[in-house]
Amino acid sequence: MADEIRWMRTHCGRMDHGGCSLIVGVKDNKMVTIKGDPDGYLNKGYICPKGLASPDRLTHPGRLRHPLKRKGGRGQGNWERVSWEEAIQTIGENLERVRERYGAGGVAFCQGMPKGMEHFALIRLANSFGSPNVVAVQDVCHAPREVTGGHTCGFYPVADFHHKSRLVVIWGSNLTSTNEEGEICSLLLEQVKNGTDLIVIDPRRTELAKKARLWLQIRPGADNGLALAFLNVIVEEGLYKKGFVENWTFGFEELANQVKAYTPEKMSQVTWVEPGLILEAARYYALSDPAAIQWGNPIEQNTRAFDTARALVCLMAICGNLDVPGGNIQANEPRILGLGKFVRADLIPSKRKDMIHAYHKTIPRLMTVPPAFFRKAVLEEFPYPVKAAYFHCTNPLLTYADSRKTFEALMKLDFFAVSDIFMTPTAALADIVLPAATHFEFNDIGHYGLGHGYILARPKVVDPPGECWPDIKILNELGRSLTPKKYWYEDYEDLLEEVLEPSGLSYIQFAKKGYLKGVDRFQKHLSSGFRTPTGKVELCLSKADDFDLPPLPRFTGLPQEDDPEYPLVLTSSKSPYYLHSSYRWLEGLRKHSPDPVAEIHPETAAEYGVGEGERVIIETKTGQITQTARLTKDVHPGVINASYGWWFPEGSPGSQYEWERSNFNMLTSIEDLGKEFGTPNLKGIGCRIAGIGQDR
Numbered sequence: 001m002a003d004e005i006r007w008m009r010t011h012c013g014r015m016d017h018g019g020c021s022l023i024v025g026v027k028d029n030k031m032v033t034i035k036g037d038p039d040g041y042l043n044k045g046y047i048c049p050k051g052l053a054s055p056d057r058l059t060h061p062g063r064l065r066h067p068l069k070r071k072g073g074r075g076q077g078n079w080e081r082v083s084w085e086e087a088i089q090t091i092g093e094n095l096e097r098v099r100e101r102y103g104a105g106g107v108a109f110c111q112g113m114p115k116g117m118e119h120f121a122l123i124r125l126a127n128s129f130g131s132p133n134v135v136a137v138q139d140v141c142h143a144p145r146e147v148t149g150g151h152t153c154g155f156y157p158v159a160d161f162h163h164k165s166r167l168v169v170i171w172g173s174n175l176t177s178t179n180e181e182g183e184i185c186s187l188l189l190e191q192v193k194n195g196t197d198l199i200v201i202d203p204r205r206t207e208l209a210k211k212a213r214l215w216l217q218i219r220p221g222a223d224n225g226l227a228l229a230f231l232n233v234i235v236e237e238g239l240y241k242k243g244f245v246e247n248w249t250f251g252f253e254e255l256a257n258q259v260k261a262y263t264p265e266k267m268s269q270v271t272w273v274e275p276g277l278i279l280e281a282a283r284y285y286a287l288s289d290p291a292a293i294q295w296g297n298p299i300e301q302n303t304r305a306f307d308t309a310r311a312l313v314c315l316m317a318i319c320g321n322l323d324v325p326g327g328n329i330q331a332n333e334p335r336i337l338g339l340g341k342f343v344r345a346d347l348i349p350s351k352r353k354d355m356i357h358a359y360h361k362t363i364p365r366l367m368t369v370p371p372a373f374f375r376k377a378v379l380e381e382f383p384y385p386v387k388a389a390y391f392h393c394t395n396p397l398l399t400y401a402d403s404r405k406t407f408e409a410l411m412k413l414d415f416f417a418v419s420d421i422f423m424t425p426t427a428a429l430a431d432i433v434l435p436a437a438t439h440f441e442f443n444d445i446g447h448y449g450l451g452h453g454y455i456l457a458r459p460k461v462v463d464p465p466g467e468c469w470p471d472i473k474i475l476n477e478l479g480r481s482l483t484p485k486k487y488w489y490e491d492y493e494d495l496l497e498e499v500l501e502p503s504g505l506s507y508i509q510f511a512k513k514g515y516l517k518g519v520d521r522f523q524k525h526l527s528s529g530f531r532t533p534t535g536k537v538e539l540c541l542s543k544a545d546d547f548d549l550p551p552l553p554r555f556t557g558l559p560q561e562d563d564p565e566y567p568l569v570l571t572s573s574k575s576p577y578y579l580h581s582s583y584r585w586l587e588g589l590r591k592h593s594p595d596p597v598a599e600i601h602p603e604t605a606a607e608y609g610v611g612e613g614e615r616v617i618i619e620t621k622t623g624q625i626t627q628t629a630r631l632t633k634d635v636h637p638g639v640i641n642a643s644y645g646w647w648f649p650e651g652s653p654g655s656q657y658e659w660e661r662s663n664f665n666m667l668t669s670i671e672d673l674g675k676e677f678g679t680p681n682l683k684g685i686g687c688r689i690a691g692i693g694q695d696r
């Protein structure tokens, strides 16, 4: 009966980092209806297919419901059910054993894409345990943009979709599918409807490319070269904002000299974009006031991440688009507890010196261990051995570059535990598997610590099934058993109250409000300068020598030079129906996207004798996988756009669900890494079509 339905408002989390406000109908502890909230701050009524699939995600029969302990050999797929008490005790004993023998740094705490407060509670656990090693995927996700922004202009410049832009440059970002971190596409589409122009830089003709004034069909991996060519045009033609450059930048002359060499003609050869089109796009960006650059993963998913991000922040700066409404802004946080305090950074003062990547001389302020260096520590014991790990919210066998290396590292660990909501290829190799409660099943705070200037309430809507626990509760209990109890609470929800305390709100009051936002303030440099050593935007880095960084953005060649053996360029883009490697097990999503698909231009397909729907074998220097060919003129003839994150939940845990067959990261390598962030090449890799595979 309709009157039995209880209506609640919460924010979406876990399915990407969007944050749509949702209205949910609940009956008998089940979500029976879900829809976008027309008053949503970010989404204005929008909800995507993943959001709509949320109820089935919670009630799926395959969900983990009880803690499990491995029986028999690692990865054989045999488990016994254990109590929470035994699970926590087993993890505690093993981590303690490693800490005694190898030091706390011998234990790594590993996080995937941050999903909510669990990310920060995990850092707090690592800090209070004494380990400097929090491993995260940030090397290929946000850290290059964020940390480079910090060094160049003192903040992470995010596109401001809450104020009108004259132009938005969508630079390697697929917002209609990915609704990237706070940049829910509905806000952008509203602007486009009201006359905002788009320039799209993408090797594929995306939905947004179809709406764009200009589409630059770039060679994957060549963004570094294109960004420098934009700078060349704008500097040579004097199109930059002279007042801002004079008063608020450091090293303009040096930058101007540096970019002289990167002419559109020259960069056209590496980027595959016509010189005339580069000129037109660069001029249009410089002359549009204000203009935002919405930058995405391709900026940072290759070894040139630092130089690319540097060039783009310089571009925003000299065109006067930093921290202006409708440009790329420094968002102001609401009055809540700062990150450093919440994670108890004070407990581990020597972290910067001791963390694994410090020995690889990465960029200052990168605080999480790049996965490539984590595996080196496990496999080669450099700079010191890592013997145990705790993983949550991550499936590294699919998501770290070079899956074979990940497999070897997982097999070599003395002990590891995984918390997940579903059995995955990674969890199938663990010693202990913990059943996590997930979004809608506990009170959480969204967008904390992400630099977008607001936090979102995600109040609990239903009880979790079986014995599932929220990750923050698991971490609170692990903290209480492994570290001094005073750093934790009787009731894990007090962790949320601690974050909100400075706002004067309790969690319940916050949930009623829905979100908390910092006040809009722009051009803060006018009163306090930029937070850099010179107080200005550092086009040339004043501390480059101290930090062992190149002072100016450079082009040092493509991330991978052309190789006639591998004449096609491989890249990937995220599916609108899945989150990385997650949710292939949901029928409602799988029906939209049943197989891993590789997009190939019809001419290229004809050349290799590949037909629509055939299983094509894609090969790189590192490995081979099979995906289903989809012929489309939306990709460049020289490019294959393959699917990423595929495994087969319908398969068997004893073979880890065929994690090798179609997994994009079987094709990626960690031999070449960007120095600053330890980033591997995930986009722009030489490949070839090695034949047609067998039907399954």
Ligand SMILES: Nc1nc2c(c(=O)[nH]1)N[C@H]1C(S)=C(S)[C@@H](COP(=O)(O)OP(=O)(O)OC[C@H]3O[C@@H](n4cnc5c(=O)[nH]c(N)nc54)[C@H](O)[C@@H]3O)O[C@H]1N2
Pocket (backbone or CB within 6 Å): 014, 111, 112, 113, 115, 137, 140, 141, 297, 301, 392, 393, 394, 395, 396, 398, 399, 400, 401, 419, 420, 421, 422, 424, 436, 437, 438, 439, 471, 572, 579, 580, 581, 582, 583, 644, 645, 664, 665, 668, 682
């Ligand atoms: N080749 C290639 N590799 C990439 C990328 C790429 O574009 N190409 N993208 C990179 C990027 S941007 C990122 S962020 C990473 C993502 O890397 P991961 O975060 O490792 O990716 P997911 O596949 O989303 O893994 C998340 C896991 O968390 C589980 N999960 C969901 N909700 C919960 C919860 O509430 N609690 C717990 N404990 N578990 C939960 C899911 O079931 C899933 O198994 O991958 C990176 N890797």
Ligand SMILES: Nc1nc2c(c(=O)[nH]1)N[C@H]1C(S)=C(S)[C@@H](COP(=O)(O)OP(=O)(O)OC[C@H]3O[C@@H](n4cnc5c(=O)[nH]c(N)nc54)[C@H](O)[C@@H]3O)O[C@H]1N2
Pocket (backbone or CB within 6 Å): 015, 016, 017, 113, 141, 142, 171, 172, 173, 174, 175, 177, 178, 179, 180, 181, 201, 202, 203, 204, 206, 218, 219, 220, 221, 222, 223, 295, 296, 297, 298, 299, 571, 572, 573, 574, 575, 576, 577, 578, 579, 580, 641, 683, 684
């Ligand atoms: N549905 C869904 N949404 C997600 C996620 C998901 O897995 N699924 N993941 C979330 C996460 S953790 C992140 S970090 C964001 C990432 O969101 P995005 O940054 O949008 O990530 P991608 O889809 O990897 O890449 C964006 C676009 O770059 C294009 N591209 C590929 N190679 C290149 C290149 O070399 N240069 C340029 N300029 N373009 C290139 C692709 O064709 C694609 O259209 O999305 C978040 N949202």
Ligand code: SF4
Pocket (backbone or CB within 6 Å): 012, 013, 015, 016, 017, 018, 019, 020, 043, 046, 047, 048, 049, 050, 051, 052, 179
């Ligand atoms: S776009 Fe993201 S936040 Fe919005 S409903 Fe979809 S998954 Fe949830």
Ligand SMILES: [Mo]
Pocket (backbone or CB within 6 Å): 113, 140, 141, 142
């Ligand atoms: Mo990401």
